[in-house]
Amino acid sequence: MPAHIKAALLPTSLQIPVRGGRPMLGQWQGIYLVEHRDAPHRRRVAVHFA
Template identity: 70%
Template sequence: MRQDIGELDIRTPGQGLHDCTRDVYDWVAGTGIATGLLTLFVRHTSCSLLIQENAAPAARRDLERWFAGLAPESRAYEHDDEGPDDMPAHLRAAITATSLSIPVADGRPLLGIWQGIYLFEHRRAAHRRAVAVHVIGE
């Protein structure tokens, strides 16, 4: 049994779903682990991780619009230390995932054909996001 740990630096241009599938696949391939379990963990409170539709951009746009309606920017929030998108970003992150676990086989994450791994940026400004990656296996 072996394990490897690292960190991916994901740059986002602003709000939305940002595909980081290739970054994850490349990192796993570099570990040399063929079979095991991959864990991803985003080290921030205003973005999240999702496994989502990777073929139809309309599905991602609909999801982004739905979240914008669910947790809209508003002056009604008490917490606005970093601007009007601050608290909505925390709300959106609270109802999504900060970590993902994905089986690994044949040296790659076992995603379905229509699945991609996305960093879901909930803030309007560009950010550098750190995603901790860990794989354990053989």
């Protein structure tokens, strides 16, 4: 799938509620970082707490 279509369909940011220093996720929920490339690339992930 071309990159411009992936960018339109997949979010690039995510907001997760945090309580007591822990993410408020359901029992079967998780946070995953997915790379849609054939070869590995170095990435930088930024986490912002407000």
